[in-house]
Amino acid sequence: MAARLFAARWSRWLEKRIPPARQVLLNQRRIFILPTPQGLLFGVALLLMLLAAINYQNSLAYGLTFLLLSVGLVAILHTYRNLAGLQLTAGEASPVFAGEQAGFRLRLQGNGRARHDIALGWPPAPLERVDVAADGSAELELFLAAKRRGWLRAPRLRVESRFPLGLLVAWSWVDLDLAVLVYPRPLAGALPPAPGIGEDEEPGVAAxxxxxxxxxxxxxxxxxxxxxxxxxxxxxxxxxxxxxxxxxxxGHDLWLDFDSLGGDREARLSLLCHWVLQLAGRNQPFALRLPGVLRPPASGAMQREACLRALALFGEPASPAGVRP
Known part of the structure; x- marks a missing residue:
């Protein structure tokens, strides 16, 4: 219960500090930095070296201790600078079917400074790593499993850097407003014959x-x-x-009617999705009827996309803005 309450407060705090945007520029307000486990061990080692130098009053031990301490302090600056000023821009995501991997395209710009070993992703999955040239940009695609139809809104993206020594990690949690439309999973099956088709004719095939x-x-x-x-x-x-x-x-005007099918709602939508793909592949005119939705007879790519979108959003929010991860 306490962990859930803390997570909710942390999420609200991030919403205010780093609000959702299609383009985010990392600055001091959006970057956090802490020692890594290796950095903590490095600090413990420095403390032991300092105690040994004090105990033995050894100048070389003092010099080595403070030299390594200065290296650690410089590493703090370089780790922070590797993220500071980095600009992230969200790209377009193509619709997928339930059960597939949804791909989200991102673009990173260095803005005059080379970026090394930038890691991005959604933990606990492994993070993708990329380098960005000083006057250039880098593009990459991140994937999330699309488990159900409707809008899939990606959670906050972790961006981190452990460059140059791995003693510290600088990171940020950015919301690039990434969303992709997920169509129902196609389910093969036969539809009832269209009006005017004889019993010996195959449904959906023109006479x-x-x-x-x-x-x-x-x-x-x-x-x-x-x-x-x-x-x-x-x-x-x-x-x-x-x-x-x-x-x-x-051809007969083939109507794909939700109410004429049996089974639960998701099974009906999956069956209709399969037939939309089949009929669109044949370039055969068809119509789609859902409760509250009517697509008149047509053919072609526009009819296919419109019907798949109607199936994906049936009973779901029409906009990704109302969908929260």
Whole structure:
């Protein structure tokens, strides 16, 4: 209980000190610094050396002790300066499906100073390390597991440096307002037939009728067939009088209806997600009906993205601003 209360207070304090932003510049208010375990051992060793120097009144021991102490003090400055002035910018994140890894792109700029061995990530997972040139920038992609559909909002990002000696760690917790849309996990399964499709037809597949769009093969000549469709090469080879047969697709307006499916809500959404992907891949027009949501029949990439977004946000906040990790 006490740990949870402390975590809540720490989170509120960070919200005020380092508010969420798509671009963050690290300065003295946003950087914390403490000794590492190696730094604590270094300090204990210096204390023992100082006691030995006092006990034996040895000038060389005094000199070595204060030399190492000055190295430690300089390390404090260099560890802090390795983060101070570093600018972090959030990039765009592409939508993923539940169960996949969501990638978040970040850009780091040195702003006139080279940065060495900058580590970023979300503990307890291992941190990614990167160097930044003085007048350049570095880009990297960090990943989080997308366990459920809806908005996935990344928690505060830890940025740290132990350069140059590893005796101290300077770090910051920044909120770059990173969020990615997570689609439902596709679940293969059959949908009920669309209105007008016979029982012997596959749901979601357009029927055919005579037309002039797609060449289907050759058939025997019948009275009334156009002479333009005669296959003269077959007749010259003694195969008889054959006619080129064409067909065109005429589709039914296929409605993907949430209420017509069985199972729980997430299973229905996963099934609909699978069929949205299948029909969009065929470039076949379809419509989507959810409680309170209606997407009219259409095809193409825009219809696919709009339907996947509707499935992802069904019953969820429409904006990542209302989603907290």
């Amino acid at each position: 055919q009728r005579s037309g002039v769009d797609d060449f289907q093969g050759l058939r025997a000549h019948q009275s009334g067939d156009s002479r333009r469709r005669l296959h003269w090469k077959a007749w010259s080879r003694g195969q008889g009088l054959l006619v080129k047969d064409f067909a065109e697709l005429h």
